[in-house]
Amino acid sequence: MIRLLLADDEELLRGALCSLLDLENDLQVVAQAATTTDTVRLAAQHRPDVAVLDLEMPPTDGLHAAAQILAGADGTPPRIIIVTRHARPAVLRRALAAGVSGFVPKSTPAARLAQIVRDVAVGHRYVDPEIAASALTENECPLSDRELEVLRAARTGAQVSEIAAAVHLAPGTVRNYLSSAMAKLGVATRHAAAHRAWEEGWI
Amino acid sequence: MIRLLLADDEELLRGALCSLLDLENDLQVVAQAATTTDTVRLAAQHRPDVAVLDLEMPPTDGLHAAAQILAGADGTPPRIIIVTRHARPAVLRRALAAGVSGFVPKSTPAARLAQIVRDVAVGHRYVDPEIAASALTENECPLSDRELEVLRAARTGAQVSEIAAAVHLAPGTVRNYLSSAMAKLGVATRHAAAHRAWEEGWI
DNA sequence: GGGCCCTGATGACATCTGTCATACGAGCTG
DNA sequence: CAGCTCGTATGACAGATGTCATCAGGGCCC
Structure with missing residues (x-):
């Protein structure tokens, strides 16, 4: 059984994803959060196997939360999947640098998410192929x-x-x-x- | 059986909502769209009882689509529910002026959506109470x-x-x-x- | 130490912006 | 019709912005 933490400030999406993922009988949502502070707290408390974090969340953002979770964990930290609507190569780079295992735009079909969670749970990494391709071809941010x-x-x-x-x-x-x-x-x-x-x- | 059209450019949310609503045995999603043009076309083709439209959709937006659907329908048009992340009183006013029946921010719990769909299907109107309150107290847009x-x-x-x-x-x-x-x-x-x-x- | 690059700062100058007074025609109201 | 408002336009002016040359201090490499 894979234990999940779900974090997104939109109740509608979080709730829908929760019931979608709970339908899978090897997945179990053990905690939900709407803010990054709750996310970090609940991750420490429940020690999920995988944390699915929205990037756009108050008061900071999903990457900050991911970094805090990875830094604060004693023992094996959870694998982290970042979900975002604003899926740009630069954001992907920052996410990978922060140590997340999965990067999924909100344009991903809902049905595929469960499989991504399973892949990430066993140690694989998943990056949206489209964005990965852009990240490899598009130029870096030129700004200091x-x-x-x-x-x-x-x-x-x-x-x-x-x-x-x-x-x-x-x-x-x-x-x-x-x-x-x-x-x-x-x-x-x-x-x-x-x-x-x-x-x-x-x- | 209430027949639904679901329109949202985010596959993840649309897919999750689709399976969530399909779980209810009096609701059936008969069509899905990711763009406003598809939305209008599919509404004419499938003549759903209720259309759930995201406000933020390319190439125009949910309100344009709603207006087109209501204008283009011969016979009884579908009831329309607008779902939005950007839920401000001014947007609500524009939505009601366009003739939509429901206005739901994405901060609404997913579990409540099915009930809202049922309410709207039988002719009620649903407006998020929080935003409605703001709309009544906040001042109008002062700009020409x-x-x-x-x-x-x-x-x-x-x-x-x-x-x-x-x-x-x-x-x-x-x-x-x-x-x-x-x-x-x-x-x-x-x-x-x-x-x-x-x-x-x-x- | 001497040269070199980098960051932060300054001053001068042309251009763009924001403000305001004013003008002109269309439409309306008495 | 005269007077009025409203939308659009113009010109003038002070202040903000964008550009550029230049400079001072701090690391860093030889």
Whole structure:
């Protein structure tokens, strides 16, 4: 019997997946969570074999939760499967770096999930083939850490002075980073750059 | 037997909901769609009793699909339930104006969906109580149609000239609309205004 | 130590943005 | 008809933004 932890902030999806997976008679959902904090707590408490985590979850995100679970486990940590709607190569890279075993976009047929869970439970890794292919062909994120940082701060439409305060840099420096990020992305405004970087899964 | 059309671009959710609802022995999923065009086509072809539509679907959205289904039906049109993650009062208003019978956020427990489908099938309407309460207390969108239009075009970080081209207005006029929208929303940049309007579900 | 790259910072300059006053025509209201 | 509002447009101006050259300090390699 494979013991599962299911984490997703959307009750509808989590509930539907729960009953779907519980139908399989070698799978058992032992805990459910809607937040990353609950996820980490319940993983430590129930020690599931496999944790299926949505990437987009408050208050942080699935990757943070995965890292915490893997770091905090004494003994063998659970295998972790990340499920996401925002399935971009860059996100896949970050997920694999965090040590997750499975990466599944929400465009995967529901029927296949149970099999992926079984594969991962016995130690295999599963990565959506489509995204894996993109990750191998698409170019890396061209932006530096600082550039990503200022773009993150620019996402809500803030002015330079606000961004500068948020990242603890001089306003002029922020403008330089924004400028180089825009040049790298081939766009004309910081906001277009932030939008683009977000779409690509870089921030 | 209640005949259902299920439309959602996420296979995972659609598949999970499908098996969940099929488990109920008075419900039967007769068609599934991942795009709004398929949704409209299959609704005409299968004439389901209830259509469960995700709001966020390519290439248009669930509300467009709902309007087309209701307009195109000869005889009694299907009852329509909109499911959405982005459940804001403004969206609810637009949905009700389009003639849908049910409005369900994705935070609804999966187990309750079957009952909502049954209620709607016999002619009741169902609106998530939480959102309905917000819709009654929260203030209306203060923006005019033109303001919303330019903000929509501004969302990707475009410059004034691009926005002007997109909405077929003079650049100066676009700036006036952006300016008044920013004033109404109490923000300092067009991008912050667009971000805000998006969060509120206005664009 | 001397050179070299990297990060963060500054200042100057052209351009873009946000604000505001104003204008003009369409439609409506008295 | 005169007066009014509304949508659209223009021009002017201050301030914000994007670009670029340049500089100071800190590691790092020879």
